[in-house]
Amino acid sequence: xxxxxxxxxxxxxxxxxxxxxxxxxxxxxxxxxxxxxxxxxxxxxxxxxxxxxxxxxxxxxxxxxxxxxxxxxxxxxxxxxxxxxxxxxxxxxxxxxxxxxxxxxxxxxxxxxxxxxxxxxxxxxxxxxxxxxxxxxxxxxxxxxxxxxxxxxxxxxxxxx
Amino acid sequence: xxxxxxxxxxxxxxxxxxxxxxxxxxxxxxxxxxxxxxxxxxxxxxxxxxxxxxxxxxxxxxxxxxxxxxxxxxxxxxxxxxxxxxxxxxxxxxxxxxxxxxxxxxxxxxxxxxxxxxxxxxxxxxxxxxxxxxxxxxxxxxxxxxxxxxxxxxxx
Numbered sequence: 001x002x003x004x005x006x007x008x009x010x011x012x013x014x015x016x017x018x019x020x021x022x023x024x025x026x027x028x029x030x031x032x033x034x035x036x037x038x039x040x041x042x043x044x045x046x047x048x049x050x051x052x053x054x055x056x057x058x059x060x061x062x063x064x065x066x067x068x069x070x071x072x073x074x075x076x077x078x079x080x081x082x083x084x085x086x087x088x089x090x091x092x093x094x095x096x097x098x099x100x101x102x103x104x105x106x107x108x109x110x111x112x113x114x115x116x117x118x119x120x121x122x123x124x125x126x127x128x129x130x131x132x133x134x135x136x137x138x139x140x141x142x143x144x145x146x147x148x149x150x151x152x153x154x155x156x157x158x159x160x161x
Numbered sequence: 162x163x164x165x166x167x168x169x170x171x172x173x174x175x176x177x178x179x180x181x182x183x184x185x186x187x188x189x190x191x192x193x194x195x196x197x198x199x200x201x202x203x204x205x206x207x208x209x210x211x212x213x214x215x216x217x218x219x220x221x222x223x224x225x226x227x228x229x230x231x232x233x234x235x236x237x238x239x240x241x242x243x244x245x246x247x248x249x250x251x252x253x254x255x256x257x258x259x260x261x262x263x264x265x266x267x268x269x270x271x272x273x274x275x276x277x278x279x280x281x282x283x284x285x286x287x288x289x290x291x292x293x294x295x296x297x298x299x300x301x302x303x304x305x306x307x308x309x310x311x312x313x314x315x316x317x
């Protein structure tokens with residue numbers, strides 16, 4: 001089952017939405033489960049221990065340790081991801097929405113191994129693949145053992161969702 | 162949506178490329194109809210113009226030493242074997258044997274054939290291959306206009 005379980009990293013950019021139709025299409029080739037993940041990188045969210053925030057209650061509980069504005073931001077991201085996941089659910093694909101703190105490459109590799117992910121579907125901008133910025137994508141490809149589907153979006157078509 | 166209708170399968174005939182071939186076959190279920198199989202040679206003893214089509218430009222063989230000719234004939238046999246495997250799956254197949262810069266030629270064929278996806282293996286073990294991963298795979302990812310599926314190891 002080569003495409004059975006897909007990990008779909010989402011970063012609130014239009015580029016990460018571009019990969020959605022591809023994942024949806026893979027249902028015909030056996031995709032049964034999609035994990036939509038947002039990685040809370042320390043440079044944006046501060047240092048947090050690795051935990052899986054897969055419901056609003058868990059995110060709300062961060063209010064004790066994190067600025068309230070940050071928590072609202074995380075809730076906004078989580079709800080948007082739920083919206084994305086609904087489309088998969090409506091097409092008969094089981095989903096899991098989760099926010100995980102950590103470095104992007106390490107977290108994706110850890111999560112993919114933990115949940116037996118078969119494919120990682122990555123939406124990126126052309127700019128992120130330019131000569132000086134290619135490192136981030138390369139780090140992900142190097143860190144994970146699963147196949148990676150890379151769907152590019154021109155920089156001018158990117159932006160926040 | 163015909164997202165996977167026409168794919169390019171880049172092969173170096175390594176075991177990892179065979180793993181990537183499984184993905185190419187599987188994509189038929191997601192609407193794939195045609196596969197363009199590409200192998201690029203960059204290690205002949207005679208320097209040829211970048212992009213030389215080693216299947217069509219037969220005159221080139223006259224200037225190549227025998228050892229290179231045998232090497233290329235062997236590669237053509239391997240390409241035809243892959244073609245047969247994919248045709249047996251009910252796919253339309255076209256093969257390319259090109260000379261030149263590997264990522265550049267892969268992307269060039271992808272553009273010419275207007276493929277929707279490139280499927281290729283990326284060797285990722287050991288320090289040297291970690292560095293090399295950046296050269297072929299990353300250049301293809303960077304330059305290709307279509308999505309790229311990078312396969313790293315055998316499905317277990």
